[in-house]
Amino acid sequence: MDTLKDLLSHKIGPASQEIKDFIAAKGDQTVSEVKIKQLYGGIRGVTALITETSKLDPAEGIRFRGYSIPELQEKLPSHPDGKQPLPEAIFYLLLFNELPTDEQALQVSKDWVKRSALPEHVFKTIDALPLHTHPMTQFVTGIMAMRTESEFHKAYQEGINKKDYWQPTYEDAMNLIARVPRLAAYIYRRTYHNGDHIAPDESLDWAGNFAHMLGFEDDGFKELLRLYMTIHSDHEGGNVSAHTVHLVGSALSDAYQSFAAGMNGLAGPLHGLANQEVVRWTIQMREQLGGGLPSKEEIARYVKDTMSQGKVVPGFGHAVLRKTDPRYTAQREFALEHMPQDEFFQLISRIYEVVPPILQETGKIKNPWPNVDAHSGQLLMHYGLKEYDFFTVLFGVARSLGTLSSLVWDRALGFPIERPGSTTTQLLKEQYGG
Ligand code: HAX
Numbered sequence: 001m002d003t004l005k006d007l008l009s010h011k012i013g014p015a016s017q018e019i020k021d022f023i024a025a026k027g028d029q030t031v032s033e034v035k036i037k038q039l040y041g042g043i044r045g046v047t048a049l050i051t052e053t054s055k056l057d058p059a060e061g062i063r064f065r066g067y068s069i070p071e072l073q074e075k076l077p078s079h080p081d082g083k084q085p086l087p088e089a090i091f092y093l094l095l096f097n098e099l100p101t102d103e104q105a106l107q108v109s110k111d112w113v114k115r116s117a118l119p120e121h122v123f124k125t126i127d128a129l130p131l132h133t134h135p136m137t138q139f140v141t142g143i144m145a146m147r148t149e150s151e152f153h154k155a156y157q158e159g160i161n162k163k164d165y166w167q168p169t170y171e172d173a174m175n176l177i178a179r180v181p182r183l184a185a186y187i188y189r190r191t192y193h194n195g196d197h198i199a200p201d202e203s204l205d206w207a208g209n210f211a212h213m214l215g216f217e218d219d220g221f222k223e224l225l226r227l228y229m230t231i232h233s234d235h236e237g238g239n240v241s242a243h244t245v246h247l248v249g250s251a252l253s254d255a256y257q258s259f260a261a262g263m264n265g266l267a268g269p270l271h272g273l274a275n276q277e278v279v280r281w282t283i284q285m286r287e288q289l290g291g292g293l294p295s296k297e298e299i300a301r302y303v304k305d306t307m308s309q310g311k312v313v314p315g316f317g318h319a320v321l322r323k324t325d326p327r328y329t330a331q332r333e334f335a336l337e338h339m340p341q342d343e344f345f346q347l348i349s350r351i352y353e354v355v356p357p358i359l360q361e362t363g364k365i366k367n368p369w370p371n372v373d374a375h376s377g378q379l380l381m382h383y384g385l386k387e388y389d390f391f392t393v394l395f396g397v398a399r400s401l402g403t404l405s406s407l408v409w410d411r412a413l414g415f416p417i418e419r420p421g422s423t424t425t426q427l428l429k430e431q432y433g434g
Contacts (some may be wrong), residue, residue, distance in 0.1 A: 004111060005170055007096060012166065012412045019413060036428060043238075044319055048420070049246070051237025053094040053406050061326035062235055065093050069231055069330045077105040079205055079226065081219055084334075087207050087229035087401060088112070091177070094234060094405040113202045115178035122146050123186060135187050135390045136267040140260045142183040147256035149175060156252070165252075166412035172255035173404035180397045181206065185213035192387045210397070214385070220338055221383040225394075227334060228376065231327040232395050234402025238320070240265035241272065241396075245403040249410055250418040262403055263396045269314070272373070272395045277314035279377035279388040281306070282347060293347055299354045307362075315374030316355050318367045327372035331379055339382050348378045 032047045054064045064072060076085035076093065077100060088108040092100035100108070125145035126138055133141075147153070151168035160168065182200060189197045198213050207225040211217070237243060245262035249255070266272035285302045286294065294302070306313055318325065332352075335345045352370055359368035377391055 002111070004107065004174075005167070008166075008170060008408070008412070011096065015409075016413055036432065039423070039428075042319070049237040049243065050415070051242065051246070051406055052097070052409055053402055054234040054236050056236040056320050058320055058322040061321060061323070064090060064234060065097050067093070067099075069326050072230065073330075075099055076230075077102040079208065079223070082223040082226065084223050084227040085230045086205060086226055087233065087398070088205065090230045090233050091401045091405065094402055095408065109205050111174065112178035112206055115175045116182060116200065116202075118146065118179050118182050118186075119149065121148070122183065126183075126186060126190065131191060134267075135191060135393045136263065136273070136396070138187045138191070139184060139393045139396055140263050140267070142187065143176070143180070143256055143260040143263065146176070146179060146183070147254065147260075150254040150256050151175075152254040156254075162414065165414075166408055169255055169411040170408050173408050176255055176259060177400045177404060178206075180400050181210035182213060184393045184397050185210060187393060188214050188387070188390055191390070216383060216385065218383055221385075224334065224338075224379050224383065227330065228379070228394065229398040229401065231330055232372065232376075232398035234399075234406075236320075237406065239271065240268065241399055242403050242406065245407055246410060247418050249407045250415060252417075255404060255407055258407055259400060259404060262399070266396055266399060267392055270312070272392045272399075274314045274371070274373035275376050275391040275395060276388045278373050279381065279391070281314050282344075282351065282377075286347065293343060293350070296350060296354050299351060300358060303355055303358050307358075313355055313359065316359060316368065316370055317365055318369070318371050321369070321371065322367050324369040325371045325374075328370045328375050331372070331375040335375070335379060335382075339379075342378070342382050344378050344381055348375060 032045075034043075034046050038044060038046055052065075054062055055066075056062050060068070062069070067075065072085050072090065072093075073083070076089040078084055078086060078089075086105050086109075089100050089105040092098070092104055092108055122142055122145045126142050129138055129141060149172075151171040152165070155164075155168040186197060189195060193215060198215055200209055201212050202209070204212055205226075207229050208222045210229075211222045211225050216222070235242065237246060241262040244265040245258045248261040249258035253261075269277050285299070286292070289298050289302065303313055332349075335342065335348075339345055352374070355370070356368040359365040376395075377388055380386075380391060380394070381388075
């Protein structure tokens with residue numbers, strides 16, 4: 001067994017025992033009660049899942065294995081030429097619940113390089129799609145095409161013992177994470193650069209190589225991608241993409257099937273697609289207002305106009321958060337350091353000043369503050385990645401780190417098939433009157 005897998009195998013026994021003991025001692029305690037309005041309201045505010053890798057606090061934002069984003073920026077290993085955390089390092093933390101040393105992060109990097117080759121038929125499958133196919137559809141198709149390589153599927157067919165499920169799931173997770181940047185870059189180059197593909201450079205780190213395969217050699221862009229991959233990696237278990245990976249995985253669908261399902265959820269405009277929608281909406285606004293940097297009054301009118309047409313203002317609001325998303329803040333700090341004069345950044349900043357009071361005035365929007373998607377597109381645009389239909393694929397590559405670490409733990413801890421109950425309005429009325 002390789003050393004990373006070995007480390008995981010040593011952690012599984014004690015973690016599993018700890019949970020068994022905890023259930024034996026406290027299993028009958030109540031965590032959440034469900035009100036009727038919550039049944040109709042997307043189960044908002046009901047704690048109903050276990051996801052060990054991260055936890056979202058409404059007032060404070062995300063903590064990855066207990067660490068906030070500024071703490072990660074301080075404590076996780078970075079690239080020798082930069083200071084942002086390496087995605088390899090956040091993955092190590094998420095999976096092993098330990099801060100890695102530089103050497104351990106490098107070990108993950110090297111492991112992924114070894115696993116990174118894509119089978120030829122994956123490229124052919126993508127090439128069979130019309131060029132106008134949305135990049136997220138291409139991404140999901142490519143993930144499913146890679147499923148021919150599933151170790152879990154093979155092992156299950158051969159009759160693997162359930163206590164060993166985590167092992168082929170780990171292999172699938174590591175292979176998928178190692179391969180999704182190549183898949184994403186292939187989609188990008190075929191869709192926007194005449195199929196002029198760029199071979200991987202195995203001497204680079206995971207995000208650096210991804211930037212290289214996309215066609216961006218700027219060190220600033222590579223640093224941005226390291227930050228981007230880290231902060232987008234995980235957001236506890238209830239969001240649509242993470243929850244879907246967990247749910248589909250609970251039927252013992254393998255990592256490819258589960259991750260592809262989660263990516264279809266990420267592709268919804270109320271979730272990950274919001275990053276493309278923010279840029280599309282902002283560019284349309286700028287065009288309609290005659291170009292340049294619109295005034296606050298002009299932006300306010302445009303925002304109200306959007307809402308009066310029954311549309312959402314993309315990049316604002318959140319189902320859990322009740323403050324500015326710390327992932328937004330981390331990106332804003334990056335922009336302030338690297339591109340304070342960028343006109344699109346100034347526009348994004350102005351929108352940040354104008355939108356929250358307008359949303360607040362409605363009295364119904366619970367969180368008027370910006371989320372992660374309100375900023376990410378601007379940073380990418382600054383370095384020349386302007387094809388915003390592609391942005392959600394970048395988010396998807398990042399989400400592989402968190403959702404697949406969680407899936408490995410789901411199998412390691414032997415979590416059962418997920419099967420909540422449902423009821424009908426008629427039955428509720430019979431029970432509660434009304
Ligand atoms: N613009 C206009 N209206 C908004 C709004 C926004 N940005 N955010 C919420 N609302 C509306 C809701 O549509 C809802 O209206 P109705 O009562 O008429 O149905 C009302 O305000 C109450 O909604 P809420 O309870 O505050 O918010 P929800 O938990 O239901 O939804 C969403 C959370 C993120 C889906 C929502 O805020 C939204 O649609 N935001 C814009 C899209 C977006 O940025 N999505 C990305 C979220 C982060 C993420 O997942 N990233 O991947």
